[in-house]
Amino acid sequence: MELEINGRKQQVSAEPHHTLQQALRSGLGLTGAKHMCGHGACGSCTVILDGRPVLSCILLACMCEGKAIQTVEGIAADPAWKPLIDAYCKWDAMQCGYCTPGFLVTAKALLDRDPSPGLDECREALAGNICICGTYPRHAEAILEAAGKIAADAGTIAADGTIVAAGMIASGRGGQDG
């Protein structure tokens, strides 16, 4: 089957009953989507499918044909998302690191749909990700810091400090309608 992964169409050898996680790990050597529970309960296998975080261990690979898949490998290789990786390191939001790819992918999906989340939004977005080491307190702080850095890099912080969509400051609209 053909899958579009991190912006590149790739031929993947997978059986109809194989999960997306199996196709990524065994078929393509993309081991960032970790296998922890294997039945949709921990979030460690999270990838982004057409803009939404999904659990690759309970999704058939064949159902993902024609859709855009992003994995942690693609996020880590994209300079635009370096602030997120840096913030996770700075806040030490990991211990053994096994759950970290799932958290990072979930965080990226959150920032895609809401570039300026609050603490509650961060915690809610990460509610499906489990960390056996108990690193929970630092994830939201890392995401908030990354959101600010990404907005600053993109020049999307308005004069009042709010983060607005790219291009709005340049157009003089400053986040207002019209």
Ligand code: FES
């Ligand atoms: S390994 Fe997929 S949700 Fe746990």
Ligand code: FES
């Ligand atoms: S850092 Fe070890 S499971 Fe989360």
